Amino acid sequence: MFSDRIHRIKPSATLEMTSKAAELKRANKPVYNLSVGEPDFSTPNHIQKAAIWAINNGHTKYTPGGGTAELKEAVCEKLYRDNQLTFNPEEIVVSCGGKHSLYNACQVLFQKEDEVIIFKPYWVSFPDFVTVTGAKPVFVNTNPSKQNEPDFDDLIRKITKNTKGIIINSPSNPTGGVWSDEAINKLLDIFKKRPDVWIFSDECYEQLTYDKPFKSIATFAPHLKNLLTFQSCSKTYAMTGWRIGYIAGNKDLVKAVSKLQGQSTSCPNSIAQYAAIEALTGDQSCVVNMKKIFHTRRDLVLKELYKISHVTCEKPNGAFYVFPNFKHYINSFDSSGKKIQTSSDLSLYILDQTGVVTVAGDSFGAPENIRLSYATSNETISTAVSLIGSALKKLDF
Numbered sequence: 167m168f169s170d171r172i173h174r175i176k177p178s179a180t181l182e183m184t185s186k187a188a189e190l191k192r193a194n195k196p197v198y199n200l201s202v203g204e205p206d207f208s209t210p211n212h213i214q215k216a217a218i219w220a221i222n223n224g225h226t227k228y229t230p231g232g233g234t235a236e237l238k239e240a241v242c243e244k245l246y247r248d249n250q251l252t253f254n255p256e257e258i259v260v261s262c263g264g265k266h267s268l269y270n271a272c273q274v275l276f277q278k279e280d281e282v283i284i285f286k287p288y289w290v291s292f293p294d295f296v297t298v299t300g301a302k303p304v305f306v307n308t309n310p311s312k313q314n315e316p317d318f319d320d321l322i323r324k325i326t327k328n329t330k331g332i333i334i335n336s337p338s339n340p341t342g343g344v345w346s347d348e349a350i351n352k353l354l355d356i357f358k359k360r361p362d363v364w365i366f367s368d369e370c371y372e373q374l375t376y377d378k379p380f381k382s383i384a385t386f387a388p389h390l391k392n393l394l395t396f397q398s399c400s401k402t403y404a405m406t407g408w409r410i411g412y413i414a415g416n417k418d419l420v421k422a423v424s425k426l427q428g429q430s431t432s433c434p435n436s437i438a439q440y441a442a443i444e445a446l447t448g449d450q451s452c453v454v455n456m457k458k459i460f461h462t463r464r465d466l467v468l469k470e471l472y473k474i475s476h477v478t479c480e481k482p483n484g485a486f487y488v489f490p491n492f493k494h495y496i497n498s499f500d501s502s503g504k505k506i507q508t509s510s511d512l513s514l515y516i517l518d519q520t521g522v523v524t525v526a527g528d529s530f531g532a533p534e535n536i537r538l539s540y541a542t543s544n545e546t547i548s549t550a551v552s553l554i555g556s557a558l559k560k561l562d563f
Contacts, residue, residue, distance in 0.1 A: 174297040176290075183513065187523045198550035200538040201523040203339065204406040205486070209441075210452040213403060216444035220437045229433040232424035233260025233412070237439045237446075241397075241412050244446040249372070249382040251395070251414065259420045260442075261427060262434050264370045264398030264411030268333075269295050270430075271394060271413060274422045275331060275364050276301040282331035283324065285316060287489065287532035289339045289368070301330070305531060310491070311480060313343035318352060325356070331364045332357070334383060337371035340530045340537040341489040342464075342482025344375055347386075354387050361392050370398040370411070373453050375484040376461045384414070391416050401485075402453055403445040408438040460486050463540040463547060470551035471538075474558060486541045489527070493534040498561040506561065509533050519560070520553035 187197050208214075220226070232238075238255035245251040261267040268291070276282060278300035284292045286305050293303040306321045308314040313336075334353070336345040357363050367383040384395050398411035413423060433439075464481075467488055471479050476494035498506050506512050513526040513536055527535030540547055 171298050171300075175294045183517065183523055183525065186514065186517055187521075190517070190521050195521055197521045197523060198546050198553065199523045199542065200540070200547075200550050201525045202539050202541050204541060205401060205404040205456060206541050206543070207404040207456055209404050209408070210445075210449075212448050212452075213405065213441050213445045216448075217408075217437050217441040220440035225436055225440055227436060229436050229439060231428040231433050232420070233258070233434060234436075234439050237443050240443045240446040241414065245382075245395075245397075245414055249380075249385065249395075251382055251384050251388070253414045256417045257420055258412055258414055259423045259427070260410065260412045260434050260439065261423070262411070262431050263409040264368070264396055264400060265291060266409070266431070267396050267398075267411040267413045267423075268292075268366070268368060270423045270426055271364075271366065271396075271419070272296060272299050272301075272331075274419065274426055279328060280330040281326060281328040282333065283321070283329060284333050285314070285335070287314065287338075287340050287527065287530040287535065288333075289335055290529045292333050292335075296331075302328075304329070308343075310341075313345060313480070313483060314338060314341045315343070315345050315349040316353060318356070321353075322356065325360075329360070329363055331366060333366040333368065335368040336383075337369075337375060337380070337482075337484025339371070339485055340487050340525070340527070340532070340535075341480075342485040342487045343480075344378075344380070344483035347381065350381075350383055350386050354383075354390075363392065365390070365393045366396065367393065368396045370396065370401050371485040372397060373402040374457055374460060374486060376457075376464060377483045380484070394419065399442050399445050404456065405438075405441070405445060408435070408441055410434055410438050410442040460540065463542075463544065464488070466544055467538060467540045467547050467551060470548055474551070474555040477558075486539055488538050488540065489530075489532070489535050490538065491534050492536055492558075495558055495561055496534060498563050501560060501562075509536055512536065515561075516554055516557050519557040520550070522550045522553050522557075524554075 238258040272295040276299040280301035282296045296303040307317040394415035399405040479490035510526040510528045525537040
């Protein structure tokens with residue numbers, strides 16, 4: 167009845183958890199949400215005001231399909247200011263969020279028989295972006311004790327003549343890992359003789375690094391024409407619902423994405439584009455303030471996790487997630503004798519016992535882990551992690 171491509175897409179990893187959490191809320195039971203993938207702050211006031219100005223002044227019509235000239239110029243200004251990257255507006259395309267940018271680029275570049283390298287653990291949507299094009303995702307292992315940098319031996323083994331893309335996500339969702347300069351240089355060196363391989367750098371968490379300043383991967387090899395930089399307003403400016411993301415890179419690729427976008431979504435939201443101009447070029451103190459709060463929360467959630475026996479977690483250097491390992495508790499039994507066989511089982515057990523909503527690592531290609539978001543209050547973090555620890559103590563072996 168439906169096309170083959172729709173069967174290649176997996177359902178959202180959070181749907182079952184969201185449904186069960188809703189059931190608990192309807193039963194008036196407490197729910198502690200550590201699954202959210204967005205800042206819990208309101209969009210800064212000066213950005214909201216820019217959108218209101220756009221509405222009041224009639225900027226509610228179609229814009230060019232790949233974004234307004236003014237927003238593209240603002241993106242170029244931002245990339246130069248924050249990332250020391252020089253682009254011109256012809257090398258920028260604005261889409262309806264970072265996810266849309268990544269999806270469009272995959273649609274333009276990949277097809278049947280192609281292979282695209284994805285590092286495990288991966289953001290849940292990366293494999294689906296690839297498989298829906300007919301291409302094959304090829305998963306490469308990483309080092310969980312070193313910010314989930316690549317296992318380079320595994321990477322080299324899996325590069326073939328069919329390799330047409332590689333997706334890098336640093337800072338990472340789900341791990342929060344940030345790759346070192348050495349790892350990035352080593353990876354780029356491996357691909358220096360493969361101009362046919364497109365290098366995607368998903369940098370939507372680029373403003374959220376805590377122990378050293380972020381370096382955009384394009385700064386390591388500004389001459390590469392096959393390196394694409396993906397950024398977004400969503401995480402940096404608490405603008406997840408505004409849906410503004412962008413690609414900076416090869417102008418022919420940008421033109422092709424604009425062509426595709428013109429026949430799908432048309433332009434990004436006109437009002438959101440005005441808000442994005444203000445976000446990118448206006449007062450940046452809001453970014454600094456949110457980053458400070460996330461930094462404090464990261465340290466808090468780690469402190470609470472370290473109190474739980476047999477749970478390990480490397481300190482992530484970016485984003486707003488931790489990705490602890492719960493291997494010890496897999497194959498245990500709950501009080502009814504039901505076996506906890508997967509991280510999904512464990513995540514559902516925690517939800518049922520405590521009302522704490524998490525996201526199982528199965529969805530990220532990491533069956534021993536569970537992702538916790540600290541994009542929530544200190545009180546929620548402390549209470550939720552303590553409840554997780556209490557629930558784990560009830561399991562039998």
